[in-house]
Amino acid sequence: MDGCRWFTQAAWTLWIMSVLCAGCQTTSSCHGCRPPAASGGGPDTPRELAKVSMPDYVVEPPDVLMIDAVRVVPLPPYHIEPLDAIAIVVTDALPQQPIQGIYPVEPDGTVNLGFSYGSVRVADLTVEEARAAVETYLKQIIKPNFQVNVSLAEIRGKQQIAGPHLVRPDGRVSLGTYGSVRVVGLTLEQAKAVIEQHLSGFLQKPEISIDVFGYNSKVYYIITDNAGYGEAVARLPVTGNETVLDAISQINGLPPAASKKRIWVTRPAPAGAGCETILPVDWCAITQRGQAETNYQILPGDRIYVQAQPVLTLDNTLAKVLAPIERVFGVILLGTSTVHSVNGQNGSGTGF
Numbered sequence: 001m002d003g004c005r006w007f008t009q010a011a012w013t014l015w016i017m018s019v020l021c022a023g024c025q026t027t028s029s030c031h032g033c034r035p036p037a038a039s040g041g042g043p044d045t046p047r048e049l050a051k052v053s054m055p056d057y058v059v060e061p062p063d064v065l066m067i068d069a070v071r072v073v074p075l076p077p078y079h080i081e082p083l084d085a086i087a088i089v090v091t092d093a094l095p096q097q098p099i100q101g102i103y104p105v106e107p108d109g110t111v112n113l114g115f116s117y118g119s120v121r122v123a124d125l126t127v128e129e130a131r132a133a134v135e136t137y138l139k140q141i142i143k144p145n146f147q148v149n150v151s152l153a154e155i156r157g158k159q160q161i162a163g164p165h166l167v168r169p170d171g172r173v174s175l176g177t178y179g180s181v182r183v184v185g186l187t188l189e190q191a192k193a194v195i196e197q198h199l200s201g202f203l204q205k206p207e208i209s210i211d212v213f214g215y216n217s218k219v220y221y222i223i224t225d226n227a228g229y230g231e232a233v234a235r236l237p238v239t240g241n242e243t244v245l246d247a248i249s250q251i252n253g254l255p256p257a258a259s260k261k262r263i264w265v266t267r268p269a270p271a272g273a274g275c276e277t278i279l280p281v282d283w284c285a286i287t288q289r290g291q292a293e294t295n296y297q298i299l300p301g302d303r304i305y306v307q308a309q310p311v312l313t314l315d316n317t318l319a320k321v322l323a324p325i326e327r328v329f330g331v332i333l334l335g336t337s338t339v340h341s342v343n344g345q346n347g348s349g350t351g352f
Contacts, residue, residue, distance in 0.1 A: 063166075093146070134150060220303070224258065227309065244294070255306070280294065
């Protein structure tokens with residue numbers, strides 16, 4: 001009898017605790033079961049049929065910039081390096097063996113003038129010093145009164161600037177042997193000017209072309225409520241033309257638990273502003289009636305929140321709260337039945 005009374009009291013206690021816990025759980029959410037009140041969405045808000053152009057793109061990590069050098073002319077005096085090519089013209093050379101054309105500088109720093117002339121070392125020399133070296137060398141082979149002309153034909157050993165360049169976390173792009181340049185917070189025109197100014201310390205009147213190869217820093221977010229089991233977040237790049245409908249299509253539509261009446265766009269506000277911009281979305285009007293009023297244009301930093309159906313959230317919340325209580329009841333019932341079974345066996349054995 002005492003066991004039954006104890007079981008009844010424990011059951012009532014656990015039931016009261018479950019009700020209290022369920023009440024606390026359902027009221028601790030940010031906005032309960034209702035979306036926040038609208039605080040934006042005036043007539044000037046960009047939407048499907050009234051889109052606006054994005055402002056000048058500002059470079060930020062981890063964007064990828066396409067940088068190509070249009071003109072790479074070293075500052076004088078230039079010192080010839082291996083793999084360069086120089087143009088050499090010599091008058092009154094040996095018969096049938098003229099010296100006239102473009103000669104590559106070998107990896108060892110020499111140029112080969114032909115079978116009868118051999119090689120002359122020109123690496124690390126200026127163009128004028130290379131001309132004097134070739135002239136001095138040929139005096140041993142060619143009769144006097146010849147003339148030598150040497151000019152730089154092609155630069156190959158110099159660092160080339162071409163292709164995609166990642167904006168590093170420190171806001172800089174690497175230009176190889178030319179060092180790195182800080183471009184974070186700059187528009188493309190400003191970044192072009194800064195890079196050309198930096199290269200002017202190595203090149204003569206440098207000129208580059210620059211464009212964005214990977215738009216990685218301007219994104220928006222889609223947060224979908226999983227009805228009491230957390231939230232899923234999708235991070236997507238902004239192309240400058242997508243609307244709410246375009247954004248939801250990127251995640252293959254609304255999830256099964258989503259509520260069509262609880263979708264809104266939240267725009268970030270500066271710290272300490274004390275206000276927020278919330279744009280409610282009429283999903284049925286956008287998809288079923290083709291209305292563009294709430295099909296807002298997505299801007300960088302926007303959050304599209306898709307709340308779950310309240311009944312599913314409540315059901316899952318109750319399931320999470322009641323599951324451990326059911327386990328406790330199961331253990332209590334199992335223990336009580338075991339005790340009764342043992343007592344019954346003992347009683348029947350004593351009577352026998």
